[in-house]
Amino acid sequence: MKHAILGVVALAATALLMVGSSLTAQDTTVAAWTDPVEFVAEATSGTWGSTSPTPSSIVIVAGNTNTSLDSTVWNIPSSSADSSFCVVVTVRGTTSTSAAWQLQADMTLPPFNGRTGSSGVYYQGSTQASFATTNQSPSTLLISGKSNGSATWNASYNNALITDVQPLTITICVSNTPIAATGAASYYSVTQSPTTWTDTKACVAITATGTVTDLEANPFFFGWVATANLAGAKSRITSAGKTVNYVGWSPAPSSGYEFSTSPTTYNPVADSYSITSGRTTAIKGTQSSTITACVYGY
Known part of the structure; x- marks a missing residue:
């Protein structure tokens, strides 16, 4: 992507x-x-090796029209020897009708540094999320909510559908990132x-x-x-x-x-x-x- x-x-x-x-x-x-x-x-992804570091606001974006990304806060380690990082995102729906939300992360960009696949990506804290990539776009991380099949919404574990009055704050962490490009x-x-x-x-x-x-x-x-x-x-x-x-x-x-x-x-x-x-x-x-x-x- x-x-x-x-x-x-x-x-x-x-x-x-x-x-x-x-x-x-x-x-x-x-x-x-x-x-x-x-x-x-x-x-x-084909030109990542020759690009400069990029502003943080474009690494993770809304993945569909049902999603509003309210904020992104990056937690980058102080030492480059640490190959992990976390990011705290807040999302909400865009209408009063419950709908599936999704974020997309371009992993060709820092701080993902060109990693592929969803292995090593996890949520931290009580708010759960799902992570996936596709064979066609292994460098695009798809982030969505969790569903337990119940009709009762729960911000922590049954949050796949949201409205514009149901914000979710999720901590996403990533381990084993590649070495930062020049x-x-x-x-x-x-x-x-x-x-x-x-x-x-x-x-x-x-x-x-x-x-x-x-x-x-x-x-x-x-x-x-x-x-x-x-x-x-x-x-x-x-x-x-x-x-x-x-x-x-x-x-x-x-x-x-x-x-x-x-x-x-x-x-x-x-x-x-x-x-x-x-x-x-x-x-x-x-x-x-x-x-x-x-x-x-x-």
């Missing part, structure tokens, strides 16, 4: 930051913030600066800092990309008459869980490495994440 999203769809730009042999100053690349409410674009370049800035700088160990810290200040519109984690330029670190070692040996990382790439690099060979040391964040290095809002590369010599 396609939804119009309020957000700028942009390619995640690489912050290429040159560190010279002296590395006495910090180089900074800052992407201009773009207010997501000023643009309209389209996202589908966000638009306008959602973060990247800096690169030296740390340890000796004859046999020259390190640079690559830090991504989010620039998203409206967490009500964009409370979700997003990935980032950067280029670690190690030419200056290698030069520092060779200029001291030493031999460049290998590059070490903190944290370690961990098969892409922390982050991934290109190239993936660390001995011999390349002049530069493209970095793509992983599970634990994704950020949201104005959070920061730092990866340190150290070139070792002997």
Whole structure:
């Protein structure tokens, strides 16, 4: 299912930051913030990998004309290492006649991050709900009420039919979401600066800092990309008459869980490495994440 999203769809730009042999100053690349409410674009499951984080108001929408979605409140963990989240929704009917209600969640978008199927989706609390997907649309989560066959309406367990005076507040939780995709370049800035700088160990810290200040519109984690330029670190070692040996990382790439690099060979040391964040290095809002590369010599 396609939804119009309020957000700028942009390619995640690489912050290429040159560190010279002296590395006495910090180089900074800052992407201009773009207010997501000023643009309209389209996202589908086939293009999720190249879209930016999207405003929260369009991830879950009414699934039929009998349903009014009154509010959506996202509960996103503070750490990207937590692959779960919850959202509290309030729905009501649109007429005085009892009718089946339904919501639809586009799981190609954050914070679902491209998951498929309804496994790992559950309600929390006393208000029950049903969750399903179809073979034709495995990325569209259908959310509806519960029915026990009784004619007596009950907000907790017999709530499949509602009217405009029967609001329901439901807490929906999701576990095991995929790693957040790379966000638009306008959602973060990247800096690169030296740390340890000796004859046999020259390190640079690559830090991504989010620039998203409206967490009500964009409370979700997003990935980032950067280029670690190690030419200056290698030069520092060779200029001291030493031999460049290998590059070490903190944290370690961990098969892409922390982050991934290109190239993936660390001995011999390349002049530069493209970095793509992983599970634990994704950020949201104005959070920061730092990866340190150290070139070792002997």
